[in-house]
Amino acid sequence: MNLWIARLSGARDADAARVATLASEHGELLQQTRLASRQYVLFRSEDPAARIRQRFSLLPGIEAVHPIDTPYVLSSRGATRERTRVRISAGLVVGGAEFVVMAGPCAVESRKQTLATAEGVRASGARVLRGGCFKPRTSPFSFRGLGRTGLEILQHAGRDTGLPVISEAMDARHLEHVIGAVDIVQIGMRNALNYCLLEALGQHPSRPPVLLKRGIGTSLDELLCAADYVLAGGNPNLLLCLRGTLGARNQPSRASLNIADIPALRQRTHLPIIVDPSHVAGDRKLVPAICAAAVAAGADGLLIEVHRDPERALVDGPQSLTLPQFAGLMRQLRALASAVGRTMAPSAEQPPGIKGTDHAYDDLALERPPCEASHDPHETGVLGKAEV
Ligand code: PEP
Numbered sequence: 001m002n003l004w005i006a007r008l009s010g011a012r013d014a015d016a017a018r019v020a021t022l023a024s025e026h027g028e029l030l031q032q033t034r035l036a037s038r039q040y041v042l043f044r045s046e047d048p049a050a051r052i053r054q055r056f057s058l059l060p061g062i063e064a065v066h067p068i069d070t071p072y073v074l075s076s077r078g079a080t081r082e083r084t085r086v087r088i089s090a091g092l093v094v095g096g097a098e099f100v101v102m103a104g105p106c107a108v109e110s111r112k113q114t115l116a117t118a119e120g121v122r123a124s125g126a127r128v129l130r131g132g133c134f135k136p137r138t139s140p141f142s143f144r145g146l147g148r149t150g151l152e153i154l155q156h157a158g159r160d161t162g163l164p165v166i167s168e169a170m171d172a173r174h175l176e177h178v179i180g181a182v183d184i185v186q187i188g189m190r191n192a193l194n195y196c197l198l199e200a201l202g203q204h205p206s207r208p209p210v211l212l213k214r215g216i217g218t219s220l221d222e223l224l225c226a227a228d229y230v231l232a233g234g235n236p237n238l239l240l241c242l243r244g245t246l247g248a249r250n251q252p253s254r255a256s257l258n259i260a261d262i263p264a265l266r267q268r269t270h271l272p273i274i275v276d277p278s279h280v281a282g283d284r285k286l287v288p289a290i291c292a293a294a295v296a297a298g299a300d301g302l303l304i305e306v307h308r309d310p311e312r313a314l315v316d317g318p319q320s321l322t323l324p325q326f327a328g329l330m331r332q333l334r335a336l337a338s339a340v341g342r343t344m345a346p347s348a349e350q351p352p353g354i355k356g357t358d359h360a361y362d363d364l365a366l367e368r369p370p371c372e373a374s375h376d377p378h379e380t381g382v383l384g385k386a387e388v
């Protein structure tokens, strides 16, 4: 049986009901969903394609009807011609011309730490403050976040700095607390395929913006099918986040990010794509290059871990940037973003410690090519030994 999608340009329920009735006459009606200003009717049918097209195209409100040949449907490029733009707050949209950087500590640890980091990242041009409060940890005896107290701290820091905030919900029981406190609900790598949680976010009446991370061993098809669970409930406010998958043994990074996945995802979906370089890297030295690659490859934004004192961080210190390092990175990313036709928010002011020089983050600055060709006979160049 072929899977079909009918798209209606208006949001009129009567039009969608007529399409749904016709869909049941032709086969099996699967879903009727409203996403932003459009309605979608999904159905299966064995009828000839020409007959389906002819019958449906006569109905009022129909914009398109076509078969779907991918496992994912509503997240596919076939579902809508436009790229989805997710409105996070007044003046902040993800998925448009602006390249959006979200930054902050892995975990909310205290009021002071969160506010200091929030002020620092805002000054450098971050647009969203991150901070985990319900932390998924490998060991139950590690610091697992401040929970509801953390959410309250994060909310205050967001309000004080004027930044929208993002935090993770690990379980449907967290949703009532997290949704009310944050501007974006993060679904982490460990819950990438938790369909009950995704469905609950899809069906939530407030349609909260959701950032869905790809699982460590999840294919792009599975990621997009998981996205369908949110969209099918009627919540169009979805961001996808690449944070690396399992890589080779003894690799130098925590996970492995295939840069080709960024353009590949853009071809497959209309949803905005965020890259989390911190959980790919596991090491702050690798973060800037991953960020640069993400901008160049067409991502819509980044989610970066930054801590005012990474040595003392309770979670993910080794991969967290210091505030001066983040400030320097943002300056480089701004130049790169403009080179690929994206805008980025300006930095509000020079954060303390960088005073117009690049020295404070020199240890992390993107490596520049050498000015002169190397005369070292042992150097093999980027193509390896065959080039010598
Ligand atoms: C995080 O963002 O801190 C986190 C736990 O991420 P992930 O789910 O990608 O591991």
Ligand code: MN
Residues within 6 Å of the ligand: 106, 107, 279, 305, 315, 316
């Ligand atoms: Mn983390």
